[in-house]
Amino acid sequence: QKEVEQDPGPLSVPEGAIVSLNCTYSNSAFQYFMWYRQYSRKGPELLMYTYSSGNKEDGRFTAQVDKSSKYISLFIRDSQPSDSATYLCAMRSTGTASKLTFGTGTRLQVTL
Amino acid sequence: GAVVSQHPSWVICKSGTSVKIECRSLDFQATTMFWYRQFPKQSLMLMATSNEGSKATYEQGVEKDKFLINHASLTLSTLTVTSAHPEDSSFYICSGAGGVGETQYFGPGTRLLVL
Numbered sequence: 001q002k003e004v005e006q007d008p009g010p011l012s013v014p015e016g017a018i019v020s021l022n023c024t025y026s027n028s029a030f031q032y033f034m035w036y037r038q039y040s041r042k043g044p045e046l047l048m049y050t051y052s053s054g055n056k057e058d059g060r061f062t063a064q065v066d067k068s069s070k071y072i073s074l075f076i077r078d079s080q081p082s083d084s085a086t087y088l089c090a091m092r093s094t095g096t097a098s099k100l101t102f103g104t105g106t107r108l109q110v111t112l
Numbered sequence: 113g114a115v116v117s118q119h120p121s122w123v124i125c126k127s128g129t130s131v132k133i134e135c136r137s138l139d140f141q142a143t144t145m146f147w148y149r150q151f152p153k154q155s156l157m158l159m160a161t162s163n164e165g166s167k168a169t170y171e172q173g174v175e176k177d178k179f180l181i182n183h184a185s186l187t188l189s190t191l192t193v194t195s196a197h198p199e200d201s202s203f204y205i206c207s208g209a210g211g212v213g214e215t216q217y218f219g220p221g222t223r224l225l226v227l
Contacts, residue, residue, distance in 0.1 A: 032215070034215060036218070041203070041221070041223065042220055042221060043116075043118075043205045043207075043218040043219050043220045043221045044156070044205070044218045045218070046215065046216075046217060046218075049215050088155065088156075090216075099146070099158060099161065100158075100216060102155045102156055103155070104154075104155045105155050
């Protein structure tokens with residue numbers, strides 16, 4: 001069993017839809033959670049960084065963490081074609097710059 | 113957010129040559145830098161972790177004599193692919209950590225094609 005599970009998709013939604021992306025994990029040592037967006041042939045771009053259970057909002061993006069269920073989500077409101085990319089969840093335990101464990105990434109396609 | 117650059121963005125070389133890729137943190141000091149490799153439609157695979165002034169720590173299965181990593185300063189790390197072969201063709205991405213929360217910020221990646 002992988003430490004981090006993420007549905008690879010692809011996920012296709014119409015423009016304006018609310019998108020829900022999810023990851024589950026098994027290692028209770030993970031305390032810091034990130035979502036990265038990666039466009040084709042580009043490096044990942046940090047979207048959200050959280051370390052406590054609950055919600056964190058930034059513009060159209062909301063990150064949700066439920067440590068008791070070992071489940072994290074990223075919601076995208078009013079999705080745009082420019083949101084079409086691969087979304088990677090990542091997490092790490094405490095410790096200075098410790099290694100990240102990634103999900104496989106979910107490919108998202110937002111259609112006109 | 114913090115900015116990491118990589119150079120070159122694209123490189124094509126002949127089999128047997130060595131290729132150096134630079135990774136720079138532009139607006140923060142990266143106490144730790146990471147090197148990843150990514151194959152098409154796959155997630156990132158960590159190759160090695162390096163701390164400034166120390167030898168890099170390589171992941172299992174990564175040949176340290178083939179992938180030489182130098183982290184000479186808090187803003188610069190280099191990856192040298194020695195005697196490159198076609199199977200080394202891949203997308204190489206670096207990241208730096210050292211900003212707020214010590215999270216990793218990624219460079220734009222370097223695409224290597226070995227003929």
